[in-house]
Amino acid sequence: MEADRYSDMIRAQLRRLRIAAGLNQEEFGRRLNYSASLVSAVELGSRPLDLPLATRADEVLGTGGLLQGMLKMAEELGQVSWFLPWLDAERAATQLRCYQPTLVPGLLQTENYARAVIRCDDTLTEAEAETRLTERMDRQSVLIRENGPQFVAVIDEHVLRRTDQRFREVMKEEVEHLLAMAERPNMSVHVLPDEVSMHVGLTGPFILARGGDGNWVANLENQLGGVVVDREADVATLLTRWESVRSEALPRRQSAELMKEVVKSWT
Known part of the structure; x- marks a missing residue:
């Protein structure tokens, strides 16, 4: 899925920014008020990078809101920003x-059941409904x-x-x-x-x-x-x-x- 690739890109960017700032995971975690193990888990994808953590990372790294912006851009890819961290956790x-x-x-939904559930939202266009169906099946x-x-x-x-x-x-x-x-x-x-x-x-x-x-x-x-x-x-x-x-x-x-x-x- 596009969301998978974009989520990987956000985590990779976080790691590059941390290294460029000359911070190891322990020091970076200390400045974030998070543990070094959590920083490692986020960078590896076994824990979600959510908006509060991204906001704090932007402040510590002086990115001008880059990581927050990347999470919010996920909405333009068809995945709302709250869901990307959960996809990371689910896959790992x-x-x-x-x-x-x-x-x-x-x-556990079949394609036919999922389609019937998604179509209950009559604000979705045909294309949007099919996109959501594909994402759910994936x-x-x-x-x-x-x-x-x-x-x-x-x-x-x-x-x-x-x-x-x-x-x-x-x-x-x-x-x-x-x-x-x-x-x-x-x-x-x-x-x-x-x-x-x-x-x-x-x-x-x-x-x-x-x-x-x-x-x-x-x-x-x-x-x-x-x-x-x-x-x-x-x-x-x-x-x-x-x-x-x-x-x-x-x-x-x-x-x-x-x-x-x-x-x-x-x-």
Whole structure:
């Protein structure tokens, strides 16, 4: 994707600017009020370069806002600036944990399901909708690559049963796809049954990524886009909520049986 190349370019530029300023990672981190290990992780792509860090780096390096501008220019490439750091974290992840109460997670969507979801936004042109679809499908390669991350998803049961006559085939195909993906050794899909009516996950969807350095970051989606979360206390809260949601969901085998029942009910 263009966003991948542009994100690599931003990180490379950060490293060149740091070296040109005569700063090693430890000294640069000290001036940023970040650790040297985080600076290293950002330059290697295992941690996101977000806007606050870019802003501080511009101040320390005296770039006149160059790095901030590069992140903002990502919007012109079809990726909003908040999403680029998450793409970095997602690609570098060794583990992914996802809870989605209203939709099938993007990484698990079939092309037909993704197209139906994207087309719900009637402000998009045909070309914009197809671009978003292509980007979403490209992201899914992270799950099936060699040495892909361990991916665990929890999906509410009503998400699998929400359909009408127009989308019965789309949903049948989608749930069959979930069953097939759940058979992969690095993947697990769990269903949160409708009988669990109240739980902490109802406040909204989130996805967590663990990088090669062992640290976690999270992505929270909302109506205007989303936000990448890497503050230690906030990530700890989300990890606790993940464990709570996961404990309410059905085990892997029971989840598969429920999904098979859903498919059979539409056949």
